[in-house]
């Protein structure tokens with residue numbers, strides 16, 4: 001089912017949290033709402049499921065306007081950040097709760113709980129209470145509870161935040177598998193860019209209540225609209241150099257680095273600029289040699305991470321296959337891939 | 352090591368003494384008193400022996416002749432009496448004539464004895480006759496003997512000799528002090544009055560508890576939970592008023608409301624009903640107001656406990672249940688109430704005990720009336736032991752009634768713990784199995 005937000009705004013008293021947001025999530029699509037803490041992700045999600053009423057604007061499920069519909073009538077499944085399991089009920093009772101309140105027959109509830117529990121691999125834990133389950137198991141109970149009544153829309157509010165790294169990896173693919181199997185439209189709220197990129201069809205990046213860019217993960221990675229987006233995606237993150245335009249070239253603050261860039265043709269001299277270079281585009285081939293000193297080195301197992309500092313104090317990050325010949329303090333002369341670098345105006349707009 | 356242990360004991364000693372004095376002693380003393388027949392009549396220190404009319408009546412079934420014998424006044428002309436006459440400075444001829452002519456005579460009444468004295472040669476005046484007859488008065492009826500030996504001595508002088516068994520029965524019947532007995536509990540068990548008071552109490556506690564202290568308190572807590580914050584706090588504050596108003600004033604306001612010239616009478620007067628005291632008019636009305644008065648005071652505590660317990664439920668659970676499709680009513684039934692089990696248990700327990708034990712509102716409003724219609728157990732115990740119209744305060748019986756109350760309270764608490772499955776509330780969840 002398609003979800004459509006039209007000029008959606010939400011404020012709490014005098015605090016405006018979201019203003020005039022437009023969002024279109026296709027049927028069967030999984031969309032990530034990605035953004036820093038406090039940018040309004042949960043607020044958006046809570047408005048979609050009806051816990052919050054929009055201050056203005058419309059919310060549509062398919063062709064149906066649900067703006068004024070109470071949550072009970074929206075048929076959305078929600079996995080809350082804290083799971084919000086009912087502590088006095090067993091896992092089975094928790095999962096069956098949406099059916100219990102719809103007065104579905106007990107036998108039918110038992111059957112469907114068993115089915116959905118098998119789907120999320122918790123069939124052997126159904127008699128336990130939430131306090132007797134691990135975080136990952138609780139999360140799967142919450143997921144099963146959200147899915148059992150076959151909702152039109154699945155909303156997940158940072159469902160993996162409380163899990164350890166390995167479990168998080170497992171649950172990522174598991175949620176994606178379930179979403180694909182059920183063909184449900186889903187919105188995943190997260191501030192973890194890896195989660196967003198690996199699980200979702202599209203990502204909407206939010207900042208201070210606004211969607212900055214909405215695109216597929218690879219589009220967004222390779223073609224960020226702003227410096228904020230470029231900085232948000234990628235691990236290790238992109239690094240920025242401050243400089244100015246001069247005769248179609250990017251010139252680093254002290255003039256020690258000059259890069260000819262196609263995007264800068266016709267730019268008035270002296271325009272302040274920002275250059276974004278991803279770690280994989282520095283030190284691995286490329287066309288413009290630059291000289292600096294290694295200020296930091298770290299191995300990540302398969303790869304090594306180096307920070308290279310230039311004469312004016314600015315830093316570029318480089319990620320390279322493991323090599324043992326470099327240590328902090330060494331001078332290096334590495335190439336930078338000028339075609340892969342992003343140029344941003346001073347206000348963060350991509351040029 | 353040793354010194355530190357001694358030091359510990361020394362340090363808790365004051366607390367231990369306080370506990371002993373103020374917590375355990377009252378209960379122990381109640382237990383002790385309940386096993387006696389102490390009353391105003393017996394006093395609480397030791398007693399004496401007195402052949403009262405009551406004692407004679409008690410003895411009459413066992414030994415009718417002796418009972419008759421001791422109940423009559425007796426005037427015995429003996430050496431002791433004659434010596435007293437001599438010492439009194441009357442004409443010595445009187446004493447001499449009594450010794451020679453009348454020694455050993457027993458007169459069954461004062462009149463008979465005085466006729467004999469009047470007939471003496473010396474012709475004593477009426478006043479002297481009275482004085483002389485007193486010296487020979489050997490009656491035991493209404494005479495107080497300080498010890499058992501003195502009683503037996505007195506009886507012997509009267510010419511009554513008793514077998515050891517009879518002496519025993521006599522002593523028991525005439526003892527005026529308190530004795531150890533289990534009669535109090537027999538009285539409680541057998542008296543129809545007590546049964547009525549018991550039924551009153553059960554009715555009063557059950558109805559007030561269910562309707563107000565738990566029921567209405569839950570209703571208030573749940574409804575205020577769904578109200579905007581400020582409205583909710585105003586509402587709660589209003590319901591606290593009866594609790595924080597001094598009880599005497601609060602009950603007085605109810606009396607103003609209900610008495611002959613009060614608001615209800617005035618209001619009903621508009622419809623042609625003659626004014627009357629609505630509080631004490633009938634047993635139904637009395638109960639109605641007693642329960643309202645106590646209920647409005649008692650509901651506030653449950654309301655506060657339940658409100659804070661509901662507040663402690665994470666908000667996310669309400670959000671989750673809403674998107675799960677639960678209506679308000681289902682939210683209350685499936686999310687709120689199950690998580691209020693412990694507070695409900697606590698309030699039920701606490702309020703049962705306090706309703707059982709407290710009677711000040713009833714005392715101030717109906718005094719247990721009309722008749723004894725609203726007399727509850729604790730009020731009856733108070734009336735029995737501390738304040739009644741006959742003036743004979745039966746401490747022993749009152750203590751026994753209080754003890755019964757304690758036992759009932761303990762039994763009820765144990766039942767509540769079972770019903771609410773306290774064990775599952777306190778047992779820790781197992782994470783491994």
Ligand SMILES: Nc1ncnc2c1ncn2[C@@H]1O[C@H](COP(=O)(O)OP(=O)(O)OP(=O)(O)O)[C@@H](O)[C@H]1O
Pocket residue numbers: 012015017035036037038039040041042043044191
């Ligand atoms: N009930 C409320 N009253 C007032 N302000 C609120 C309320 N709920 C949220 N806000 C504000 O709205 C903004 C967005 O909050 P929201 O919970 O949507 O953030 P979020 O993006 O989910 O952040 P996080 O990643 O930390 O969960 C925050 O600045 C927050 O302070």
Ligand SMILES: [Mg+2]
Pocket residue numbers: 041042043081157
């Ligand atoms: Mg959030």
